[in-house]
Amino acid sequence: MRLSRYFLPTLKETPSEAKIASHRLMLRAGLVRQESAGIYSWLPLGLKLLKNIERIVREEQDRAGAVEMLMPTIQSAELWRESGRYDAYGKEMLRITDRHNREMLYGPTNEEMLTAIFRSFCKSYKELPKMLYHIQWKFRDEVRPRFGVMRGREFLMKDSYSFDVDEAAARRSYNRMFITYLNTFSRMGLQAVPMRAETGPIGGDLSHEFIILAETGESAVFCHKDLVDMPAPGLDVDFDGDLQPLVDERTALYAATEDVHDEAAFMAVPEDKRLSARGIEVGQVFYFGTKYSEPMRANVSHPDGKERPVHMGSYGVGVSRIAGAIIEANHDDEGIIWPLAVAPFKIGIINLRQGDEQTDAACESAWKALEAAGLEPLYDDTADRAGAKFSRMDLIGLPWQLIIGPRGLKDGLVELKERASGERQNLSLDAALDLLRTVCASS
Amino acid sequence: MRLSRYFLPTLKETPSEAKIASHRLMLRAGLVRQESAGIYSWLPLGLKLLKNIERIVREEQDRAGAVEMLMPTIQSAELWRESGRYDAYGKEMLRITDRHNREMLYGPTNEEMLTAIFRSFCKSYKELPKMLYHIQWKFRDEVRPRFGVMRGREFLMKDSYSFDVDEAAARRSYNRMFITYLNTFSRMGLQAVPMRAETGPIGGDLSHEFIILAETGESAVFCHKDLVDMPAPGLDVDFDGDLQPLVDERTALYAATEDVHDEAAFMAVPEDKRLSARGIEVGQVFYFGTKYSEPMRANVSHPDGKERPVHMGSYGVGVSRIAGAIIEANHDDEGIIWPLAVAPFKIGIINLRQGDEQTDAACESAWKALEAAGLEPLYDDTADRAGAKFSRMDLIGLPWQLIIGPRGLKDGLVELKERASGERQNLSLDAALDLLRTVCASS
Secondary structure (H helix, E strand, O other): EHHOOOOOOOOOOOOOOOOOOHHHHHHHHOOEEEEOEEEEEEHHHHHHHHHHHHHHHHHHHHOOOOEEOOOOOOOHHHHHHHHHHHHHOOHHHHEEEOOOOOOOEOOOOOOOHHHHHHHHHOOEHHHHEEEEEEEEEEOOOOOOOEEEHHEOOEEEEEEEEEEOOHHHHHHHHHHHHHHHHHHHHOOOOEEEEEEEEOOOOOOOOEEEEEEEEEEOEEEEEEEHHHHHHHHOOOOOOOOOOOOHHHHHHOOOOOOEEEHHHHHHHHHHHOOHHHHEEEEEEEEEEEEEEOOOOOOOOOEOOOOOOOEEHHHHHHEEEHHHHHHHHHHHHEEEEEOOOOOOOOOOOOOOEEEEEOOHHHHHHHHHHHHHHHHHOOOOEEEEEEOOHHHHHHHHHHHHHHOOOEEOOOHHOOOOEEEEEOOOOOOEEEEHHHHHHHHHHHHHHHH | OEEHHHHOOOOOOOOOOOOOOOHHHHHOOOOEEEEEEOOEEHHHHHHHHHHHHHHHHHHHHHHHEEOOEOOOEEEEHHHHHHHHHHHHOHHOOOOEEEOOOEEEEEEOHHHHHHHHHHHOOOOOOOHOOOEEEEEEEEEEEOOOOHHHHEEEEEEEEEEEEEEOOHHHHHHHHHHHHHHHHHHHHHHHHOOOEEOOOOOOOOOEEEEEEEEEOOOOOOOOEEEEOOOHHHOOOOOOOOOOOOOHHHHHHOOOEEEEEEEOOOOOHHHHHHHHHHEEEEEEEEEOOOEEOOOOOOOOOOEEOOOOOOEEEEEEEEEEEHHHHHHHHHHHOOOOOEEEEOOOOOOOOOOEEEEEOOOHHHHHHHHHHHHHHHHHHHHHEEEEEOOOOOHHHHHHHHHOOOOOOOOOOHHHOOOOEEEEEEEEOOOEEOOOOHHHHHHHHHHHHHH
């Protein structure tokens, strides 16, 4: 992509309304623009980021055997009356009346709707287990939206729903999502710690939140330090196999959010292993048994011929919130430092003297070579000064900068800068392209 | 994908509420489920279709130089008061009040929001032209939603917006979308005819609708027959070049929707070339000059130092509606017949005797070979009878059926059926796989 044809409105000033680094940087780097309180447009660079996060979430859901579908944003109030949540949900639910005076709402989550879909099609234990998910915009009318996309009102969530014949089978579905979430966050360069958590308006008695430790996190969390360094299970996990040992290994160590924190149990953790910190919740898993299937009569026939309510769980990932969480964990004074796997572009090309024939030609040839390798770079072909180009490229945080100017070219050299380490090396254009093809292809 | 692990709830009965073929078939083939009047869930097979349509729309927008972003579904009423459309839009706009009693709405289109984004960042003619688009759910509170996804309330639309320095430049942007739409629909196997159309609530004085001829279409249309056979411009069009001759070639012949129909002009068309028919609108393009930029003060400075309102156009494609339009144009008594480019799966494998060791092994090896070739097939590995498998596969309309059973295998043969022609051939599994790799790779 040529920057001259792109739409990348970066800001020089730090927006005063932004209290935390990720919010400031998302505004300054031209990733999002606030349209109303807690409601954002995703500008081109931000949308690329969002799609990369979404793609990783999707790939790991598919790998775990979940099947994607898509439910609408607007739901009927009737459905929520069936479960009893219409009145219980409170003011966070955006309630709507249509032209025929029917009560509707903008879905904050989809337990009711998917239970209704399930009951209209699935009648027998033979059709179980089922794990369905969708990635769709949700709305929660937060009283004080803040921290940019971290606590917005309109937000993108991946939510999965499992249907099983009994509690033991449902627990296996829970484990599948538990394990796949660790892999999902790990692929984005995030170390997520699963912690026991309150079930809140979703319900049930078993729930874990997946927490990224960060000073700016909204929740106080308490955990055994070893959990923070424990590697993700890995993409070669057999989701048809027994996942319980992998889950046990992680739940054996103390980890809890503030709401369910047990000080006595925490004190039993060796003192040098006790970690009391703040964290950002990027995912949560719930097992709630028959909380929805019973009132909504989502029954399946069992081998004994009797009908019983299906056992359910639900599993959410905050896709848009992750964008903020990644920045909280990856930035410096100059700007964002994207992990390669989610970077909107992996490579930026900086032309140090637009209009200089030799420099333009070298930049064009680098651009075409990288395009041909499937590594779409962002090519800064604007007439801006070199200094402005350097600081913009640092601000938007692309992992690799290929810097091409007349002085280097005289000696047959270009400069390659790695954003994370700040390391620079001078090498021939061909060697730089070879190196980029190697380091970028692996993600 | 193994059907036993998928979620494909096909219906035996024809739903009585569905009046047209596409609506009936989308319900029967398990593509969608109605959640409320005019509001649908896209079940797994339907979502795959929708994503294929969306992908083609996106690829052609990108090819034409448009830049993707994403605006939210919920907008503030304030913005629409600036343009004067808040009161003018009428009851089709879903109006919402949030918990702080702020007036909001579910966006039926995004002229106001993108004008506001543009004016906050772009100040000079030097930043023009700009062409931005997004693919997002919209809501129009139709008084009588009908025909399934063809006239739903919540629907997926691709809408592009162009910003230019003057009318001549804006006309070039209009031409870019005009031409790219023809290519877009053609890639989906649809012959779209551009017709002069009313501008309605979007405004302006220049507009074309892109119409697919179909008996069940909602609009009466009138055009010169040659337009129906005119091939699309082709993917090698140079969008930086002069597109006017390509547009003129098409607009020189009479073509108009009912609303702007000129009977006298139509009568000037040679009688054997006069076509009076019904059609489905799948896209519409508008040039409306300064209708939004003037009241909303979206000005750019010109070379002479003066500020003037930017010239705008907008360009919509009904992504979810196209799903219905494709089925209207491609079905028979047995079910849907997908064009290869949009088919949810290109290939279905039918195992005629699940549990027979040799048949299972041949199906598995076919499945793996096709997966390895990047041609994810849908493998019917259920215990259903062969007859049920045949009619389900015809109903869901995958272009190619690979039918494997013990009788054929005894002679080393499998059967390959092309859904569109009904042609069947017996050949070795290896020959069948070779043929599938060839015919499916080209799309």
